[in-house]
Structure formats: structure tokens, C-alpha cells
Amino acid sequence: MNPxxxxxxxxxxxxxxxxxxxxxxxxxxxQENYFVTYSHELEEPDNLEIAAKSVTGAPxxxxxxxxxxLEFEYGVKTWWTxxxxxxxxxxxxxSTLFTGFRLENRVRPLLREHWINPVLxxxxxDINTADKALLEVVGHDSRADLLVxxxxxxxxxxAELKLILSSNFKGWNVSENIIAEKNLNNSPWEFGYALGAxxxxxxxxxxxxxxxxxxxxxxxxxIYGGLGDRHSFGLPDTSHYLGxxxxxxxxxxxxxxxxxxxxxxxxxxxFLFRFMLSxxxxxxxxKLRSPR
Amino acid sequence: MTQRRPAVFLLFLALVGFAFxxxxxxxxxxxxxxxxxxxxxxxxxxxxAPVAGGKIFAExxxxxxxxxxxxxxxxxxxxxxxxxxxxxxxxxxxxxxLLANGSQKNGMPSWSRLPDAQRWQLITFLKSLP
Numbered sequence: 001m002n003p004x005x006x007x008x009x010x011x012x013x014x015x016x017x018x019x020x021x022x023x024x025x026x027x028x029x030x031q032e033n034y035f036v037t038y039s040h041e042l043e044e045p046d047n048l049e050i051a052a053k054s055v056t057g058a059p060x061x062x063x064x065x066x067x068x069x070l071e072f073e074y075g076v077k078t079w080w081t082x083x084x085x086x087x088x089x090x091x092x093x094x095s096t097l098f099t100g101f102r103l104e105n106r107v108r109p110l111l112r113e114h115w116i117n118p119v120l121x122x123x124x125x126d127i128n129t130a131d132k133a134l135l136e137v138v139g140h141d142s143r144a145d146l147l148v149x150x151x152x153x154x155x156x157x158x159a160e161l162k163l164i165l166s167s168n169f170k171g172w173n174v175s176e177n178i179i180a181e182k183n184l185n186n187s188p189w190e191f192g193y194a195l196g197a198x199x200x201x202x203x204x205x206x207x208x209x210x211x212x213x214x215x216x217x218x219x220x221x222x223i224y225g226g227l228g229d230r231h232s233f234g235l236p237d238t239s240h241y242l243g244x245x246x247x248x249x250x251x252x253x254x255x256x257x258x259x260x261x262x263x264x265x266x267x268x269x270x271f272l273f274r275f276m277l278s279x280x281x282x283x284x285x286x287k288l289r290s291p292r
Numbered sequence: 293m294t295q296r297r298p299a300v301f302l303l304f305l306a307l308v309g310f311a312f313x314x315x316x317x318x319x320x321x322x323x324x325x326x327x328x329x330x331x332x333x334x335x336x337x338x339x340x341a342p343v344a345g346g347k348i349f350a351e352x353x354x355x356x357x358x359x360x361x362x363x364x365x366x367x368x369x370x371x372x373x374x375x376x377x378x379x380x381x382x383x384x385x386x387x388x389x390l391l392a393n394g395s396q397k398n399g400m401p402s403w404s405r406l407p408d409a410q411r412w413q414l415i416t417f418l419k420s421l422p
Contacts, residue, residue: 039405041405044401045399045401046366046369075401077396077399078394078396078397078399078400078401078402079396108396111393111397112393112396112402113392113393113394113402113404168404168405170408171408200407203407203409204335204407204409204410204413205344205345205348205409205410205413206340206344207340207343207344207347209347215410251347251351252350282355282356283356285367286366286367286369289367290366290367
């Protein structure tokens with residue numbers, strides 16, 4: 001029996017609900033152009049973005065998995081975005097399980113656009129060791145973490161800080177993230193990084209209405225990985241990934257994003273495939289208060 | 293520990309101040325640097341630019357400013373009418389600066405993620421409004 005068949009059947013049971021959600025949402029467009037790297041673009045005030053960020057892989061010596069982080073991103077103010085993530089995963093031959101949640105806030109301290117724009121990021125995670133969403137790689141994370149059996153997972157609470165530095169220049173976005181994460185169970189601070197660059201395929205919009213116009217596509221690449229911890233800072237025993245990222249912003253529709261990621265050393269998983277579908281609901285609370 | 297409390301309190305006051313700042317007051321016009329005011333719009337004479345700019349407006353701006361750009365009141369938020377004299381009198385350079393920086397305390401986000409060309413197309417559209 002195909003080990004994928006049961007999880008796929010379970011996931012397909014939720015498909016009508018997801019499709020109904022998509023039909024109810026009128027329009028949209030996301031602003032990030034990466035999976036792991038954050039730029040300085042925050043959610044517009046009162047907009048709610050709902051995204052399903054997934055990653056799939058087949059770790060050597062383990063079972064293939066699909067992990068998804070369902071993301072709810074709300075623009076509280078122009079300078080403050082708040083997010084809730086609900087994580088889950090399906091591992092072939094094991095089980096499907098909810099692996100925890102994350103609460104995240106991003107604050108932009110400088111209100112004007114600068115050559116380099118800093119954003120401060122604060123996150124609390126209540127997840128377990130079976131979480132495979134891979135929203136960041138820190139410390140000595142390695143492919144061995146992807147081999148944890150679902151039924152043997154332990155709970156972990158973590159605090160994560162990021163300094164996001166990002167620039168927009170001549171149609172390019174270049175972003176650098178410095179990551180510090182601490183398991184609140186008396187573990188040392190762990191460090192990581194993420195770097196990304198992207199550009200729309202065309203800088204000017206065409207006059208005709210179109211879904212496949214080049215300005216609706218962005219191409220880029222990102223690289224991310226761990227930098228050890230407080231006791232052993234550096235590259236030894238860390239994992240790193242590199243991959244191109246393709247984004248398609250469908251006008252008045254969803255945003256689709258794909259990224260094949262390649263492990264750069266023997267601690268990394270050889271290949272990961274990331275994909276995302278997102279919708280943004282403009283003026284979410286205003287619509288709730290005064291529906292048209 | 294007690295020495296940290298005033299700093300935390302001041303930070304809290306600053307955040308509350310930003311949160312309750314007044315809506316669109318045109319104050320941003322005073323902040324535009326002189327060299328930015330004079331920037332010419334490279335798409336001003338482009339015959340396709342108003343249509344392309346209209347597309348960008350419909351995608352990114354209409355939800356707040358209205359499909360007809362007449363402005364909107366959403367709860368306690370007043371979204372400015374873009375047919376107003378303030379917009380007609382503003383130079384293309386001033387509008388470009390506003391789109392790049394936003395008027396963050398008034399709820400207008402930065403649109404620096406739009407490439408320069410698309411922001412100029414949007415300005416051409418705004419200038420074409422009756």
C-alpha cells in the first residue's frame with residue numbers, strides 16, 4: 001500500500017472546506033517574496049492575510065513528510081503586524097498531527113523609508129519536536145531533527161528574536177535576517193540567518209488586464225541556516241539551504257509561491273520543496289463592522 | 293530594576309501616541325525634502341500610463357480610497373478623497389515621496405515594494421483624475 005495514500009485521503013477530506021474559504025474571499029495579494037526570509041514590508045493596516053505555507057521532504061533514513069503552517073497575519077498599524085501560526089504535519093507511515101502554535105509580532109521602528117530598513121521581530125512558540133514546518137533554521141538544527149517519530153515528540157516552548165534589515169532598490173528587494181532563538185527550558189541561545197533577494201519580472205505595469213503579465217511574477221533566491229549556539233557559535237555542525245523562489249501574484253486573486261530548496265552540507269536534508277497559497281482580505285475588521 | 297520602569301513607561305506612552313495619531317491632515321507635505329519635490333514624472337507623457345496606473349490603483353488603493361478615488365470613511369478612519377485640491381496641487385515628486393514613505397502615523401502604508409515605474413504610473417493616473 002502506498003504510504004502516502006492514507007494521509008492524502010485525510011487531507012482531501014478538508015479540500016471542500018478550503019475551496020469554500022477561497023470562494024468567499026474576494027481578492028488579494030501578499031507582500032513577502034520569500035519563505036524563510038522576512039523583508040521590511042508589513043501587512044497593510046486592517047488587512048488579514050491567510051496563508052498555507054507547506055514544506056515537503058523525504059529525509060534519508062526517515063519517512064516522507066508534508067508540514068504546513070497555517071498563517072493568519074493581521075496589520076494592526078502601518079508599523080506593527082501580528083501573526084498567528086498553526087502548525088501541523090503528516091508523516092508517511094506514522095500519523096497526522098497538530099504540532100503547536102506560534103505568536104509573532106513585527107514592529108518597524110523607523111516610520112520613513114531608508115536605504116536599510118530595520119524591523120524588530122518577537123515570537124513565542126509552543127510547539128513540539130515533531131514540528132517540521134521549518135520556518136527557520138537555527139543553532140545545530142540538522143536533518144536528524146526530521147527523523148523524530150511523531151509518537152515520541154516532546155513539547156518545547158521557545159522565544160525567538162529577529163533583526164530584519166531590508167532594502168528596496170531599482171525594483172530589487174534585498175533582505176537580511178539575524179535570528180536568535182531560545183528554548184525556555186534552560187537551553188542556550190541559538191543563532192541563525194536568512195538572506196534573500198528578489199525582483200519582479202517587469203517593473204512597469206502593462207495597460208491591459210492580464211494574469212500572466214510579467215509584472216505579476218517575482219523571481220528571487222534565498223539562503224538560510226544555523227550559526228550554532230552561545231557555547232559553540234559558528235558553522236560547524238550546522239545545516240544550510242539555498243533555493244530559488246518564484247512568486248505569482250494573481251491580480252485580485254491569491255498569491256502562489258514555489259521554492260525548491262537544496263541542502264548545502266551533509267547536516268542538511270538533501271532536498272526540500274516549499275509551496276504556499278495565500279489570500280489577503282482587505283480591511284478585514286472594517287468589513288466585519290459594516291458589511292456591504 | 294526600578295530604573296528601567298520610567299523607560300518602559302515612556303516607551304508605552306510613545307506607542308499609545310502613535311496608535312491614536314490624527315487621520316490624514318496633509319502634514320506630510322511639509323516633510324518632503326526639496327530635491328524630492330522637483331523630481332519629474334518619467335511617465336507623464338506616456339499614453340498608457342493612466343490606464344496602467346488605474347490598474348495599480350484598483351489592485352492596491354481602491355479598497356481604502358474607494359473605486360472612484362472619492363475617499364471613504366471606515367469606522368473611525370477617514371480615507372482621503374484623491375480628487376481633492378491637495379492632490380491636484382501636489383507635485384509628482386511630492387506624491388512619489390508619499391508613496392515611498394507613506395504617512396505611517398495616519399494609516400497610509402509605504403508602497404516602496406512597488407517598483408518606481410509602477411509608482412510613477414499610479415501618479416500619472418492620480419493626476420488624470422477629474
